[in-house]
Amino acid sequence: MSVSQLSPADAPSGGDRRKGSRVEILPKFIPTPERLSQYLEMNIQEVALSLQSVDGRRLLFNKLMEHEQDLRNIDPAFNPDFLNEQLELAGEVLRQKDRFLKDVKSPEKKGLFARAWEKMKSFGKGHPFVSAILLLALIAGGTALALYATGNLELAATKLGLGKVFGAADAAGEMMPPVPGSPLPPGAGELAVPPPAQPIPGAGGPI
Amino acid sequence: MNTLYLTGEEKKAFGALPAELQEGWEVVVEAVPSHDDIQHRSMRLHLVHLHDKKLMSIVERARTLTDVGTLVSLVSGSDLSDVNDADLAELCFAIGPIPLTRIIREFLSQAKDDSDIEGIQSLATVRHSLISAAFSA
Incomplete structure (x- = not known):
């Protein structure tokens, strides 16, 4: 699904730039634990924990707003309300992820999931579409993909034969975020905070 | 059973x-x-945390690509056969x-x-x- 296909309620706050008949989608500041940790010079575990509580999110929001002008420089459509919503959403999703990973690693289910992962790893030759779906979603979720424009990811999904699996549904629309996150800067951090020694590609930070 | x-x-x-x-x-x-609403799906994808060097390498290479055909080749030429379990869990959580x-x-x-x-x-x-x-x- 492209930005142009989103309903007004679904559409992110800005982020698209019309270019002829195509829509170039601009990265947004997504408050993942890794980015917040980097920008605010806080421990990543502390950030992840803060995201999961109301008081913690308020603290993060206030700290980010001390850098409002910097945030506006990297995202001209920056909106404090949208940031607040994103912080709340990040907290909710982190709690869900925490529950899922705890279930997967629980002693009573560890064996069951170990067999499930082994089975999924064996799908490669007989069912290559499974790898294709997971990898394409991973790539789309990574930051600042040069190909992140309307049509490109949909075309890649079609060329990979995913149309058959997704039927009438839009494969790219069911898997990929409408807006990429802002890239990790190569030099100083976006808020003039030095980046970590070894930035982790595609990482949103541990929980 | x-x-x-x-x-x-x-x-x-x-x-x-x-x-x-x-x-x-x-x-x-x-x-x-x-x-699966767009906001939650999007955030799940942004919160993926990888450990596997092979997957990290795929993401890094994909970032620099400007041609859909090369992206398709990259994806179709890769598989999950030796990816670690924790990263598979991350991917499954991300897609939902x-x-x-x-x-x-x-x-x-x-x-x-x-x-x-x-x-x-x-x-x-x-x-x-x-x-x-x-x-x-």
């Missing part, structure tokens, strides 16, 4: 398979949400239950032997856990 968490529609498809493929499985009906449901439906339409049913069970087990995690308080 092994448990298979399937939707009502999947249960019907499973029931249409040859009897020998159904032997030994107990189907428990799963309610899969019909909609709806694409997994599409994959399960495809598997059911192609199932020919016990190995295929075990594949369906693997996917359905992961999906069940994802749904439980999303809806438990």
Whole structure:
């Protein structure tokens, strides 16, 4: 699904730039634990924990707003309300992820999931579409993909034969975020905070 | 008996398979949400945390590509055979239950032997856990 296909309620706050008949989608500041940790010079575990509580999110929001002008420089459509919503959403999703990973690693289910992962790893030759779906979603979720424009990811999904699996549904629309996150800067951090020694590609930070 | 968490529609498809493929499985009906809103899906993808060097390398290479054909080659030339379990869990959480449901439906339409049913069970087990995690308080 492209930005142009989103309903007004679904559409992110800005982020698209019309270019002829195509829509170039601009990265947004997504408050993942890794980015917040980097920008605010806080421990990543502390950030992840803060995201999961109301008081913690308020603290993060206030700290980010001390850098409002910097945030506006990297995202001209920056909106404090949208940031607040994103912080709340990040907290909710982190709690869900925490529950899922705890279930997967629980002693009573560890064996069951170990067999499930082994089975999924064996799908490669007989069912290559499974790898294709997971990898394409991973790539789309990574930051600042040069190909992140309307049509490109949909075309890649079609060329990979995913149309058959997704039927009438839009494969790219069911898997990929409408807006990429802002890239990790190569030099100083976006808020003039030095980046970590070894930035982790595609990482949103541990929980 | 092994448990298979399937939707009502999947249960019907499973029931249409040859009897020998159904032997030994107990189907428990799963309610899969019909909609995954863009905001949650987007955030899940942004929160992926990788450990696997192979996957990190794929993402890094993909970032620099400017041609769809090269992206397709990169994806189709890669597989998950030696990816670590933790990263598979990350990927499954990121895509969520709806694409997994599409994959399960495809598997059911192609199932020919016990190995295929075990594949369906693997996917359905992961999906069940994802749904439980999303809806438990």
